[in-house]
Amino acid sequence: MATLSSAAFPSLLPLAVPAAQPRPRAAFALDPAAVDIVYSAQDRDAMAELVELTAGVVITPENWRGHRALLAEIELLFSGWKSPVYDAEFLAAAPKLRAIFYAAGSVRYCTPDAFWDRGIIISSAYAANAVPVAEYTVAVSILALKQFWRRAALARRGEGWGDHTRPIPGAFRATIGLVSFGMIARTVAEMLAAYDVTVLAYCPYLTDREAVLHGVERVSLPELFRRCDVVSVHTPALPETLGLVNGELVRSMRPDATLLNTARGPILEQPSVVEALRSRPDLTAILDVTDPEPPSPEDALFKLPNVVVTPHIAGSHGRECQRLGSYMVDELRRYLYGAPMRWQITREMAQKMA
Numbered sequence: 001m002a003t004l005s006s007a008a009f010p011s012l013l014p015l016a017v018p019a020a021q022p023r024p025r026a027a028f029a030l031d032p033a034a035v036d037i038v039y040s041a042q043d044r045d046a047m048a049e050l051v052e053l054t055a056g057v058v059i060t061p062e063n064w065r066g067h068r069a070l071l072a073e074i075e076l077l078f079s080g081w082k083s084p085v086y087d088a089e090f091l092a093a094a095p096k097l098r099a100i101f102y103a104a105g106s107v108r109y110c111t112p113d114a115f116w117d118r119g120i121i122i123s124s125a126y127a128a129n130a131v132p133v134a135e136y137t138v139a140v141s142i143l144a145l146k147q148f149w150r151r152a153a154l155a156r157r158g159e160g161w162g163d164h165t166r167p168i169p170g171a172f173r174a175t176i177g178l179v180s181f182g183m184i185a186r187t188v189a190e191m192l193a194a195y196d197v198t199v200l201a202y203c204p205y206l207t208d209r210e211a212v213l214h215g216v217e218r219v220s221l222p223e224l225f226r227r228c229d230v231v232s233v234h235t236p237a238l239p240e241t242l243g244l245v246n247g248e249l250v251r252s253m254r255p256d257a258t259l260l261n262t263a264r265g266p267i268l269e270q271p272s273v274v275e276a277l278r279s280r281p282d283l284t285a286i287l288d289v290t291d292p293e294p295p296s297p298e299d300a301l302f303k304l305p306n307v308v309v310t311p312h313i314a315g316s317h318g319r320e321c322q323r324l325g326s327y328m329v330d331e332l333r334r335y336l337y338g339a340p341m342r343w344q345i346t347r348e349m350a351q352k353m354a
Contacts, residue, residue, distance in 0.1 A: 029059035031082035106353035134187035144258035177228035237264035247272030265291030
């Protein structure tokens with residue numbers, strides 16, 4: 001099955017609005033340093049054909065009150081990291097605002113109740129940001145099933161060559177578990193369809209029908225940890241999910257299993273997880289996020305030989321960030337032509353985002 005990338009959704013709409021239709025006024029509203037990172041020159045040229053884009057001004061949380069005259073005429077905003085909060089005061093200054101295109105993931109922090117009460121459309125590039133995280137997850141999972149990190153450490157010591165006393169599991173008929181089943185986990189499941197693996201999923205919102213459609217088996221959290229060779233955490237950081245993964249679950253993992261966290265550090269009850277990993281040296285933990293982040297150089301995570309810490313690299317970086325802006329330009333075209341939008345966020349969706 002095709003993965004969720006911009007290439008998977010080619011736009012069938014014209015590149016520019018009809019000549020008789022006035023172009024709506026638009027502006028950027030995000031961290032100024034992020035404009036060039038997420039909106040490529042090619043995408044900005046495409047935007048200029050679709051809207052009247054304000055040049056030389058980027059609306060930020062610090063300066064928007066100084067741009068009230070501009071905001072009074074703005075209909076569309078191209079937003080992203082470090083967006084202003086769209087509260088009642090901001091919205092009063094932007095009476096014509098109709099839609100926001102957010103070239104990043106979660107919009108929860110910038111959309112209070114006043115925003116949703118106004119009925120403004122907001123679309124997010126959360127699906128674009130899911131792609132690199134899913135790619136990272138699949139790559140790390142396959143490497144974990146080959147015991148890459150453990151075997152590389154042995155090789156560095158001149159050991160492990162031709163050692164069949166502890167077989168390498170490998171990917172064939174392996175079982176991979178996904179904790180939560182949002183956009184990232186669904187993309188992971190789609191990518192894993194190319195492998196001879198069984199995929200389990202734990203998610204309170206996943207129905208049996210959806211599980212069948214996505215080719216996964218819905219199980220409880222304890223069962224997922226007991227059965228899987230790799231457990232990958234994709235849970236948003238919400239009050240009810242903090243500490244969801246604890247030491248007891250980790251100790252229940254099967255021999256030589258791997259725990260992978262690319263979600264948020266506080267999802268793991270880190271002290272008890274560290275103790276479990278200390279007591280189970282056969283396990284491996286690959287942690288792209290920690291609590292706190294970054295961890296202290298003296299953190300116990302760095303003292304365990306079966307723990308690999310990476311500095312939050314799974315998400316969009318470098319050229320991958322331009323996928324975020326590209327998704328929003330495609331979404332702009334759909335909006336202007338009245339076509340169904342693919343990535344529009346609702347109030348209910350926003351509450352479940354990380």
